[in-house]
Amino acid sequence: MGTDMIKSFRAYREKMNEKLLAQDNKVIRRLFNLDKCFEHKVTTEEIMEIFAVANLIGGTIVIPHTRRALEYWVELKKTGS
Numbered sequence: 001m002g003t004d005m006i007k008s009f010r011a012y013r014e015k016m017n018e019k020l021l022a023q024d025n026k027v028i029r030r031l032f033n034l035d036k037c038f039e040h041k042v043t044t045e046e047i048m049e050i051f052a053v054a055n056l057i058g059g060t061i062v063i064p065h066t067r068r069a070l071e072y073w074v075e076l077k078k079t080g081s
Contacts (some may be wrong), residue, residue: 006075038076047073 020028037047051069055062075081 002075002079003081006072006079006081010071038073043075044077 017032021032037050042050051066055066
């Protein structure tokens with residue numbers, strides 16, 4: 001899994017980000033500024049706090065996204081990508 005999962009996730013994210021950002025919505029553009037945690041050396045403890053806030057604000061509908069985000073985070077930490 002590992003590297004292939006990261007490549008697949010990034011390809012999908014890039015494709016969908018382009019579609020979202022093409023809508024030129026100011027709020028969405030601001031939220032996308034949060035998409036650089038790993039590059040800025042955010043710790044796992046800090047990312048878990050971010051996930052907690054997302055679930056608190058977003059409700060239970062966010063749980064599946066949190067699972068996927070944690071899976072991706074773990075792979076990033078393993079590979080250092």
